Amino acid sequence: MPWESGRHAERACYIKGHAEGTGAHLGGSMRLALSFQRVDPARGGAETYVADLCRALVGGGHRVGLYAETWREGVLPEVREPGAVPMHWAWSALLPLAELAGELVPVGRGGERRAIALANPGLPGTPYATPTLWAAIQYLGPREEAPAHRHTQTAFRFVVEGDGVWTNVEGDAVAMRRGDLLLTPGMHFHEHHNTSDHPMAWIDGLDIPLVRGLDAGFFEFGPDELGTRETPATSRNERLWGRPGLVPVGVPAPAASPLLAYRWEHTDAALAAQLELAAEGHPGVVGPGHAAVRFTNPATGRDALSTIRCEMHRLAPGTRTATTRVAGSAVWQVFDGDGAVRVGDAEFTLARGDLFAVPSWAPVSLATGGGLDAFRFSDEPVFAALGLARSAREGV
Secondary structure, three states: OOEEOOOOOOEEEEEEEEEOOOOHHHOOEEEEEEEEEEOOHHHOOHHHHHHHHHHHHHHOOEEEEEEEEOHHHHHOOOOOOOOOOOEEEOHHHHHHHHHHHHHHOOOOOOOOOOEEEOOOOOOOOOOOOOOOOEEEEEEEOOOOEEEEEEEOOOEEEEEEEOEEEEEEEOOEEEEEEOOOEEEEOOOOOEEEEEOOOOOEEEEEEEOHHHHHHOOOOOEEEOOOOOOOOOOOOOOHHHHHHOOOOOOOOOOOOOOOOOOOEEOHHHHHHHHHHHHHHHHOOOOOOOEOOEEEEEOEOOOOOOEOOOOOEEEEEEEOOOOEOOOEEEOOOEEEEEEEEOEEEEEOOEEEEEOOOOEEEEOOOOOEEEEOOOOEEEEEEEOHHHHHHOOOOOEEEOOO
């Protein structure tokens, strides 16, 4: 045998075929991986050995398709090559598109939602911001209603500007206001209705690509009519779960966060307190001038959503963050202020409402002159659950 398998083998081939005629011991279909290294250069390349094997299989009555490729370099590369690329979407371009969609695209049963998905050019043919995350701008016109449905995909809404819309989640009416994070855990019926005379736009984040890759997606229509037209200032879930450090004893803790609304006034106060404490010489900030909070499940202390991590970051004027890398992808949106971001070799100028995608393990750093608040969501809970979490932090 001129070729031998070995622990240090650098090449392999795949043989994919379908057994026909004699030699039914192959069981109909097979996929065989061979890893080998050359011990007799005079013999020829890997393809020569594979060709001999294929001829033997065909001689036995098998029809075989041959796929030869470099195995370790292609499947276990030393240098990572993520599919997604750094990408920037300007709010100044997205909002007019959403407004135009409001004139052209109806909302109602069938289409369900009016949303403009952000597509990463590194993932051609898909409407995905990263390989695991979907981000879209949803636009609801004056007095419009988006009917109820539910799906296995986890979702959230983050409001950059406007108010007047309520999202009803399992019959609980939740007000949507600027700076608020609103959750819709998987398989929760939800619907939206605009009670005002002006339109409202927000970003939707979902784990659609992840769920599709796992072949775990399910969808169901809800009632055609709104389940409730109530417009309370405080939802039922907030009244029950929205007290810091206090968990109701008589209610079992669900897997996803039972708190569906994280209000801006609380987020703002927490970020401000971190920077104030840092100025007094106390710990709490991520780095100099960089405050951050993570939205958590009040019943468990874990991430608010099982597959998506949500955070809010505040950079004080004149701050430049450390460069960080994280295994897992993320999408950011500027809530207020302006600045710049460097993702890998790409640099983007940031203004209010702008979004940008950070591929897995891409180095990222932000800088601002006048101050910046930014919302971030990522797939990190999935990586942590699978034992794939990894991060690195470089100097400022």
